[in-house]
Amino acid sequence: MKLKVYVDRMSQPSRAILIFCKMNGIDFEEVQISIAKREHRSPEFKKMNPMGQVPAISDGEFTLFESHAILIHLACAFPGVADHWYPADLFRRAKINSVLDWHHSNLRRGAATYVQNTVLAPVLGIASNPQAAVEAEKLLSSSLSKIESIWLKGNGKFLLGGFEPSIADISLVCEIMQLELLDEKDRSRILGPHKKVLEWIENTKTATRPHFEEVHEVLYGLKTKFQEQRSTESNKQQD
Numbered sequence: 001m002k003l004k005v006y007v008d009r010m011s012q013p014s015r016a017i018l019i020f021c022k023m024n025g026i027d028f029e030e031v032q033i034s035i036a037k038r039e040h041r042s043p044e045f046k047k048m049n050p051m052g053q054v055p056a057i058s059d060g061e062f063t064l065f066e067s068h069a070i071l072i073h074l075a076c077a078f079p080g081v082a083d084h085w086y087p088a089d090l091f092r093r094a095k096i097n098s099v100l101d102w103h104h105s106n107l108r109r110g111a112a113t114y115v116q117n118t119v120l121a122p123v124l125g126i127a128s129n130p131q132a133a134v135e136a137e138k139l140l141s142s143s144l145s146k147i148e149s150i151w152l153k154g155n156g157k158f159l160l161g162g163f164e165p166s167i168a169d170i171s172l173v174c175e176i177m178q179l180e181l182l183d184e185k186d187r188s189r190i191l192g193p194h195k196k197v198l199e200w201i202e203n204t205k206t207a208t209r210p211h212f213e214e215v216h217e218v219l220y221g222l223k224t225k226f227q228e229q230r231s232t233e234s235n236k237q238q239d
């Protein structure tokens with residue numbers, strides 16, 4: 001039975017799983033679950049993930065949800081995955097687990113809530129909450145500062161001083177990539193002060209090419225669409 005990976009490429013954790021599988025030559029079938037078409041809420045998909053969220057995987061009878069658990073499982077279950085992704089050394093592993101646990105309630109909460117309450121709300125047809133966006137930006141900025149001062153300190157190219165990426169690098173960088181959808185002014189205000197983060201994003205892209213860029217094509221497409229909409233709006237205002 002081939003591994004099936006249930007994803008929507010607009011989802012950050014989905015993209016992280018896809019990049020990991022492609023980087024490691026894992027034989028898998030990508031199953032598109034469109035959030036826009038609400039396929040993630042179908043009874044059939046909920047058999048994979050009762051929470052009704054992407055990503056999820058199935059391997060024969062075995063099913064699993066939660067992207068970090070999936071990355072850890074794939075790194076351990078598939079022979080041929082290089083050690084640097086999730087080292088056998090239990091102490092390095094524990095440090096990676098610590099970054100991953102922190103990510104959920106800090107970087108992810110800040111980035112996803114900010115993007116949702118600024119550029120995505122109108123597209124999703126939901127009301128944006130400006131106060132939530134303000135709070136989210138604070139959490140996002142403080143998360144980026146913490147990444148720099150705690151996990152990117154020193155001369156390593158990746159988190160925890162690594163010279164090769166781990167599953168934490170893919171997960172966190174994919175999260176930050178959603179900021180591509182923002183107006184350039186907002187993106188620069190948030191990311192600009194974090195030079196080490198910007199370097200680390202580039203290092204992660206380089207280390208995972210060409211898969212990183214290919215998996216992000218859908219996001220880049222939406223970025224272009226948003227840019228065109230903004231320029232049409234501003235031209236209208238000038239007329």
Ligand SMILES: N[C@@H](CCC(=O)N[C@@H](CS)C(=O)NCC(=O)O)C(=O)O
Nearest residue numbers: 011012013052053054055066067068
């Ligand atoms: N903690 C989960 C988060 C999964 C998640 O938030 N998925 C989003 C897409 S990025 C989703 O399916 N949203 C649709 C919904 O919740 O209705 C993970 O890391 O896998």
